[in-house]
Amino acid sequence: MADQRIKVLHIITRLVRGGAQRIVLDLLKRLPRDEFDVVLAAGEQTGDEGSLWPEAEQLGVTLVRIPSLVREISPFKDIRAYGELRRAVRTHHPVIVHAHTSKAGLLGCMAAKKEGVPSVILAPHGHILAEGAQIPGVPVRGWKRTLLAMAAKHNARYADVIVAPNQAELDDGIAHDLWTSDHCFVVPNGVDTTRFRPGDSTKARTRMGLNAASPIIGVIARLTREKGVDIAIEALAKLEGVQGVVIGDGPERKALEALVSAYNMATRVRFLGARDDVHELLPAFDAVLVPSRTEAHGLVAAEALACEIPVVAVAIGGLKSLIIHEQTGLAVSPGPNAAAELATALRRLIADKTLARSLALTGRQHIFENFSLDVMAEKTVDLYRRLASSSSVGKSHSMGKPMMLE
Structure with missing residues (x-):
């Protein structure tokens, strides 16, 4: 019997110890396996922060390493990473691609659209135009920052849905003309309140x-x-x-x-x-x-x-x-x-x-x-179900009124 589960491919640039990475792994732990077949693709690059790859290997999801996906701007590697992501999409045939962070967001959403994935979600986890934003190796002024700003402004065109962790980021992206309100949703980042609780x-x-x-x-x-x-x-x-x-x-x-x-x-x-x-x-x-x-x-x-x-x-x-x-x-x-x-x-x-x-x-x-994990997982699952249902009847997600995640 064919697997009837909804296949979701998550893409993130690096699995270092950081907030975005922590959120992704915690979310994957909470997605019901009887309903979702989960694949996680990420670059192999680590750093001084430490690696979350060992934890990812314990999740029980399919892992795909994207060797050329790195945080820094590297035209040669970026082109290769785009090709590697397209191959990952062709191999796993996801119904939904959920791309996280700027680099994986742009390359992942482009690859998903090129391969005809029905539903593409972008979760920026911050952006280059945000107040105080600075990326290591990218000067405050210069061609690299200009290129990243241009990429950020074009990122949303490849996504059916933009997910922000709070109203502040959603509004900030709209103010910077990165996305429009008709396909943006707030899904709060969640904390594991069974793990993080009062102690001695x-x-x-x-x-x-x-x-x-x-x-x-x-x-x-x-x-x-x-x-x-x-x-x-x-x-x-x-x-x-x-x-x-x-x-x-x-x-x-x-x-x-x-x-x-x-x-x-x-x-x-x-x-x-x-x-x-x-x-x-x-x-x-x-x-x-x-x-x-x-x-x-x-x-x-x-x-x-x-x-x-x-x-x-x-x-x-x-x-x-x-x-x-x-x-x-x-x-x-x-x-x-x-x-x-x-x-x-x-x-x-x-x-x-x-x-x-x-x-x-x-x-x-x-x-x-x-901001609990339960709230985050519940709203994400609701979004996935709506997108999968919409895809099954051939509806566009970027048209009409937005889906409200109450």
Whole structure:
């Protein structure tokens, strides 16, 4: 008997430790296997952040390695990657292609359209024109950035549906003329609230070998410029008697360690590198600091809130949907005064335990109701079913009123 399941091909540029990659793997875990036959295609490139390929291999889905798919602009490799993606589509015959991030989004959607895939979804996970956006190796001005901006503006023409994790990213893309509202949908990125939940702070601090006598602030991020860890270090330098813990790795690590030394904070700011046990470490913190220069969603902030840890963040991009000032956290304005404002907000949280507890409780409820894995999976499955049903009767997805994912 023929397999009646809906075949979905997910495409992402890299499987490094990052928010977009984490979201994709968590989503694939939640797709019901009796209804969906899932294929995941990704480039083999890894980095200082660490690799998620070992975890992907445990998912029980078909994996396809795309050797030429890399993050950097490389015309020769990009042309080869396009061909490799077309072969993957021809081999697996998906009904739906769901392409993630900019490079895989463009090449994956183009390949899917060329091969006649009935339904193509683009999930940008941020874009080059977003406020504060910067891609390693791409100058703020120059031909590479111009080329990426042009590609971003043409990306949506190859997709039937654009999926954004929050209203802020959807509206930002419309404002930059990247896509139109008639085929855009908000499907929130989800947190595994069974994994990220309140825990024993003493046990978590012992796990890291930390002194429980002073407040501990956590910074969890890929160590790249756009994550603003240098801003966090500057903020911590303005606070006395506070310890800082940086979890994550990346190309900026040496520069950030040098910055800590320049502020004479080597004894109170520790770098732990990339960790698999972040959910067990989060309860150690009195607050989590999210100083990003650009952020499509802000998965770390959501994970901290799920653990009932108060969050102080820069109000930018998707963080504005997560950190509602004075309700689910404390938010400060982006810009040159961000470090000083973050320090002031942290000082306030440390001094006012009642406020910190109130924000933490409200924050966890906010995640449960709006940003859980269950919510993300439910809305994604609903979208897939509608697209598959529409494809079966030959309807176009880019015409008419948008499907509302309530």
